[in-house]
Amino acid sequence: MKKEKAVVVFSGGQDSTTCLFWAMERFAEVEAVTFNYGQRHKLELECAADIAKELNVKHHILDMSLLNQLAPNALTRDDIAIEQKEGELPSTFVDGRNLLFLTFAAVLAKQIGAKHIVTGVCETDFSGYPDCRDVFIKSLNVTLNLSMDYPFVIDTPLMWLNKAETWELADKLGAFQFVRERTLTCYNGIMADGCGHCPACLLRKKGLDDYLVKREQGGTR
Ligand SMILES: [Zn+2]
Numbered sequence: 001m002k003k004e005k006a007v008v009v010f011s012g013g014q015d016s017t018t019c020l021f022w023a024m025e026r027f028a029e030v031e032a033v034t035f036n037y038g039q040r041h042k043l044e045l046e047c048a049a050d051i052a053k054e055l056n057v058k059h060h061i062l063d064m065s066l067l068n069q070l071a072p073n074a075l076t077r078d079d080i081a082i083e084q085k086e087g088e089l090p091s092t093f094v095d096g097r098n099l100l101f102l103t104f105a106a107v108l109a110k111q112i113g114a115k116h117i118v119t120g121v122c123e124t125d126f127s128g129y130p131d132c133r134d135v136f137i138k139s140l141n142v143t144l145n146l147s148m149d150y151p152f153v154i155d156t157p158l159m160w161l162n163k164a165e166t167w168e169l170a171d172k173l174g175a176f177q178f179v180r181e182r183t184l185t186c187y188n189g190i191m192a193d194g195c196g197h198c199p200a201c202l203l204r205k206k207g208l209d210d211y212l213v214k215r216e217q218g219g220t221r
Pocket of ligand 1: 185186187188189190194195196197198199200201202
């Protein structure tokens with residue numbers, strides 16, 4: 001693995017930043033790709049760019065504004081509230097987003113001679129996004145390999161982790177403080193521990209609290 005090159009799908013959030021550290025430990029060369037799809041908060045892109053710069057990782061920002069044209073949603077539009085009704089997908093859902101992102105990441109990966117595509121998708125805290133499921137990733141992996149006749153490997157280090165275990169992974173990679181302080185997960189565009197009340201902050205905080213309890217009890221470091 002140490003000789004190989006990887007592209008990390010990178011948003012500047014907790015999950016993808018943890019994946020970036022994971023990839024840097026594992027692969028000889030790592031580059032990051034961020035998709036600009038008209039995020040509500042420009043800070044998200046700045047945050048991603050800052051992290052990549054600090055970690056000395058080459059950073060590609062690809063324009064995906066067409067996504068908002070196809071599927072206006074709460075991640076990009078101020079006039080759509082972030083909410084999840086019982087039994088429905090959250091209003092942040094964009095049909096086919098991971099399908100598109102991973103496909104574009106693969107085109108880039110092949111161009112720069114990278115075999116591995118690393119993504120922070122996760123089935124454990126499943127919020128109903130069908131293209132975050134393991135079965136979808138495996139299916140797409142086969143499709144990408146056939147479509148470009150190239151031996152891509154999609155790596156999903158977070159697939160079966162809960163949020164507490166994702167914090168634990170960051171800690172094992174020596175990146176706990178960095179991930180806690182430098183990433184942006186909050187839907188209201190506040191870095192680090194965030195606004196504290198949006199769905200993304202609540203999920204992140206619960207995982208963090210669970211992990212901190214575990215770390216204190218068991219000395220997992
Ligand atoms: Zn928040």
